[in-house]
Amino acid sequence: MSKGEFDIIQRYFQRPKNDDNGVVIGIGDDCAILDIPQDYQLAVTTDSLVSGVHFFEDVDPYRLGYKSLAVNLSDLAAMGATAKWVSLAITLPSINEVWLAEFCRGFFALADQYNVQLVGGDTTKGPLSITVSAKGLVKKTKVLTRNNAKVGDIICVSGSLGDGAVGLSAKLESLTLTNPQPFIDALELTEPRLALAKSLVDHASSCIDISDGLSQDLSHILKQSQCYAEIALDKLPLSDAMLDEIKSGNITKQQAWQFAINGGDDYELLFTISAEKLIKLRLELNKLNLSCFDIGTVTQQQLVNEETQSLVFTYKKQAVALKSTGWDHFK
Template sequence: MSQGEFDIIHQYFDRPIDVEQGVTLGIGDDCAILDIPDGYQLVVTTDSLVSGVHFFDDVDPYRLGYKSLAVNLSDIAAMGAEAKWVSLAITLPSIDEHWISEFCRGFFALADKYQVQLIGGDTTKGPLSITVSAKGIVKKGQALRRNGAQPGDLLCVSGPLGDGGLGLAVKLLIGNCDKVDNQQAFIDALELTEPRLLLAKQLVNFASSCIDISDGLSQDLIHILEKSQCSAQVELENVPLSEAMKKQIQKGHISQLQAWQFAVSGGDDYELLFTVPADKIAAFKQLLNTQVVSKEAVCYQIGKITASLASNQQKETIEHSASSHRAITFTHLKQPINLDKAGWDHFK
């Protein structure tokens, strides 16, 4: 007997609710009902993943389920919030129970890790696409935003950059990426990203601004600089690269400049990019080195916020810097380095 929409929902998506997590009513009614603790604010984010744009048609469904949630939880982390609930709207060309089962297995593997509950959504027929809306909570007035960076703040990231971009290049057979060995490591970085929710818990007490790196370091840094009306210097020798990336450089499969280019504009890293006042960085790093904090909570200092853009002429410069990127200077051992700073843009 063939399964219909509601059979699929009940079999694969309907799970017991946890009242202690603030869910009064979950899947099965017109809306979910949630309880927000006193003194907290709700943060909400939504991302759509479309076949042929955000993922390949033959993508492993487990990995697609995992990543469709991961990219949303990364946004929650960027606000310094605790992830709590998620809704899922999925459009399927047909009912393939093995595919749906594997998608759910990946989705709930990550949801269960961070105790995030699926509270509703929608299923419909059409070209494959996934839209996820994640919700989290943060103490009132403590959410991290993009507009708090100040001159003198230190610019930091939560992990190695460039692997996701190289993984995409490998999949697309761009340039000389066919020479890259250990390709699976970079494809894994592209498809199995880890949201930095554990680090987010610590950032709220130290960071002045934050964003997650989805479209490339330079593209996302520009968003902070636009909102904060500042400029920045990035020291490429301090930009973290994975051991897998370093081995490709050592073997001559890619150049140092190419590795930096992937780190700057490759995208799909989903690490956090954040600023910390200079007088707080020592205490922050000391906290991260304690046994209390998970090894997943890491800070790499890669540069600094260099100037405030206050005049009308300067403001005009920063507002147009999304295309020119004049607000960012890349250096290596204090010497300027010219890199293509453009990141991912759906309409370019």
């Protein structure tokens, strides 16, 4: 990009220094220098959003800026980390100042909400794509991983499932809804569960964020923890918007479950926890005005029709056949 264009971008991304955030050197040198307090470890995650693959070319730039950070913060939450810093690499076909201003407004609205500081980045010319790398801090003994779920643990999620996937179907016009807006909002203005993660570090045995669908993301925990699971369809939390569409006959209950299980784009946390610790967690969450929903249990190997299944779905305690797929970028 030309010098002039570079200056324009600088203007949008250069922001006043936030003193208490451990940034020794921020934007303006070859690297950012960040302070890691003793007893803490650095959690680092990177996500790319590519035009035409992860978002529609005509997406609202405010929402794109917001979501490009939100998906990264969701990964930090899934590890039990507190979000601290972020770097942003942005490839733009041309400089459109109105677009750039809106993108930054969305990005920094979320960054400011969680006191996350932009510490570096890169700008290039080319097809529109956004790569965000978020960094957080987590206490050495409190990291939430995928490999520690125990047989007998309860499986919980942080919020209603399926709305993001319904929002995507509504945008692709493969679903007709009475009121598509709450679903599109769920898809584009996803809320990273950093507040809940703060409580989970003391109680949960494993955790992941649901980006590719409940069944696929849960299967990562089951594989790494070497256990099995049973999910009760009648316990899956569905939003009021989803229940309204079911009532109107636009979505069947079975479709709603499919969206909840295989849809993806929910960015809720999925975690396992002992029954005893779940009671303590619920007391803590009540005080914070937060909630979680138990949807199943971690089990020992189970046979269904003489076949081993890592994941079994039940309805009113009876096993039901349900396809679990999830999102695979290379399929």
